[in-house]
Amino acid sequence: MRQWADVAVVGAGPAGARVAELLAKEGVRVVVLDPRAPWEKPCGGGLTPHAFDAVPELEEVRAFARPVSALQIESKGSAIDVPLLRPVWMVSRLDLGRWQLDRATTAGAIFRPVKVRHIGKVAGAWSLTTDAGTIRSEFLVGADGAASLVRRVTSPKLQVELAPTRVAYTCLSGPPTDRAVLRFFPRIAGYLWDFPRNTHRSVGVGVPEATWRRPRMDGEVDRYRMEGAPCRCDDVDRAGAVIGTAQHDHGDFSKVAGPDFALLGDAAGFADPLTGEGILNAMISAELLAEAWLAGEPRSYPARARRRFAREFEIARVLRRTMFETEHGVRLIQRAAASPLAWASIWFMVQMIAEHAVEVRSLGRLVLPALQAAKERVRAEAMTGDTALCHCERVSETPAHVTRCSPRPAGLGAVA
Numbered sequence: 285m286r287q288w289a290d291v292a293v294v295g296a297g298p299a300g301a302r303v304a305e306l307l308a309k310e311g312v313r314v315v316v317l318d319p320r321a322p323w324e325k326p327c328g329g330g331l332t333p334h335a336f337d338a339v340p341e342l343e344e345v346r347a348f349a350r351p352v353s354a355l356q357i358e359s360k361g362s363a364i365d366v367p368l369l370r371p372v373w374m375v376s377r378l379d380l381g382r383w384q385l386d387r388a389t390t391a392g393a394i395f396r397p398v399k400v401r402h403i404g405k406v407a408g409a410w411s412l413t414t415d416a417g418t419i420r421s422e423f424l425v426g427a428d429g430a431a432s433l434v435r436r437v438t439s440p441k442l443q444v445e446l447a448p449t450r451v452a453y454t455c456l457s458g459p460p461t462d463r464a465v466l467r468f469f470p471r472i473a474g475y476l477w478d479f480p481r482n483t484h485r486s487v488g489v490g491v492p493e494a495t496w497r498r499p500r501m502d503g504e505v506d507r508y509r510m511e512g513a514p515c516r517c518d519d520v521d522r523a524g525a526v527i528g529t530a531q532h533d534h535g536d537f538s539k540v541a542g543p544d545f546a547l548l549g550d551a552a553g554f555a556d557p558l559t560g561e562g563i564l565n566a567m568i569s570a571e572l573l574a575e576a577w578l579a580g581e582p583r584s585y586p587a588r589a590r591r592r593f594a595r596e597f598e599i600a601r602v603l604r605r606t607m608f609e610t611e612h613g614v615r616l617i618q619r620a621a622a623s624p625l626a627w628a629s630i631w632f633m634v635q636m637i638a639e640h641a642v643e644v645r646s647l648g649r650l651v652l653p654a655l656q657a658a659k660e661r662v663r664a665e666a667m668t669g670d671t672a673l674c675h676c677e678r679v680s681e682t683p684a685h686v687t688r689c690s691p692r693p694a695g696l697g698a699v700a
């Protein structure tokens with residue numbers, strides 16, 4: 285195989301498939317290379333409501349995704365229920381990948397299921413060596429994820445923080461649920477999630493680099509799965525991956541591109557530093573690059589990325605430092621089980637993240653609904669006597685942190 289392309293895209297995840305689609309639609313000769321796509325990448329697969337506003341084509345994904353209308357937020361034995369203003373949608377990455385790749389190839393992109401092993405330059409053009417031959421291109425796009433080969437070759441000084449994760453894919457058990465679970469740990473800027481999808485659950489844990497090793501992560505996931513599980517569901521597939529976030533030298537995005545290359549998505553460190561959410565940012569970065577390229581100004585991509593992401597990343601890092609790298613986040617969750625004001629603060633933060641409300645005006649729009657939600661909660665508390673999902677008492681310290689939980693009050697729904 286020997287091929288010439290205007291643009292060679294390494295990686296066909298959310299970033300690579302999206303940029304290939306957008307460029308091919310405009311007649312650009314695009315080759316996209318990925319040995320695994322489409323595949324079940326280890327991921328929560330959560331898409332926030334804002335993702336559907338930002339990328340309207342994602343509406344089609346609702347047909348094969350599962351809506352979640354409330355979050356159960358837990359820490360150290362306390363759990364609270366936080367209804368969402370608009371649902372978050374949980375999607376299998378295999379299904380999302382198929383849908384995206386299909387759109388890219390329909391638009392005219394050429395897909396090759398091959399791994400890029402070596403990247404060099406020959407007579408001023410990029411030369412990509414794969415097991416099936418060489419691809420030459422004028423422009424190179426690195427959409428090859430957090431451990432990007434393209435980044436190592438083109439922009440080695442771009443420091444990307446690689447947060448490790450472990451995921452267990454397990455069957456759906458118990459009554460149908462439209463609730464996802466997030467569990468936080470003291471002084472750790474990571475969390476455990478339980479996201480119900482259409483045919484299975486993604487239960488996983490992600491932590492900052494060098495925090496927990498794999499056995500500890502698997503142990504937390506298993507402990508969670510066993511606690512009060514209506515069915516043990518031992519049929520589990522495990523996987524791991526890293527999430528890529530970068531500091532971007534506090535607002536300097538210049539390392540994500542050069543005259544004839546650009547990095548997208550996780551390869552550029554564009555996953556959210558607080559939540560690890562990166563599917564939408566990968567797709568948005570693809571759109572920013574496609575716009576810049578089609579306008580004949582590929583060099584404007586870093587500035588476009590800075591305008592789009594800098595503020596959001598800054599806020600996420602502040603929240604991460606103040607809430608989750610300290611005990612504050614955990615204490616707030618514990619207080620929220622009894623205090624409507626603490627509960628309203630968490631409600632506010634959850635909607636802010638789900639709705640990507642980073643501007644003062646959009647944050648302001650959340651204040652009244654937060655107070656209303658807190659008022660409703662006080663009313664519900666007066667009727668049921670308690671709105672906390674469960675109260676747990678620690679009965680042993682180590683190693684299993686065994687807790688004994690009182691039953692959940694009726695009417696608040698069951699948890700998968």
Ligand SMILES: Cc1cc2nc3c(=O)[nH]c(=O)nc-3n(C[C@H](O)[C@H](O)[C@H](O)COP(=O)(O)OP(=O)(O)OC[C@H]3O[C@@H](n4cnc5c(N)ncnc54)[C@H](O)[C@@H]3O)c2cc1C
Pocket residue numbers: 294295296297298299300317318319320321325326327328329330331398399400401427428429430433449450451488490524525526527548549550551555560561562563564566
């Ligand atoms: C466990 C976990 C849970 C997550 N949960 C969520 C979530 O709930 N919601 C959310 O929005 N985000 C989540 N994320 C983040 C999300 O998965 C990423 O941000 C997103 O997939 C980034 O998209 P991308 O296209 O940049 O990279 P990727 O999706 O990683 O795609 C990169 C592609 O490049 C290919 N590739 C790599 N090397 C080569 C090579 N040498 N040659 C050819 N191809 C190559 C890979 O096969 C892969 O398909 C999670 C991540 C992890 C690890």
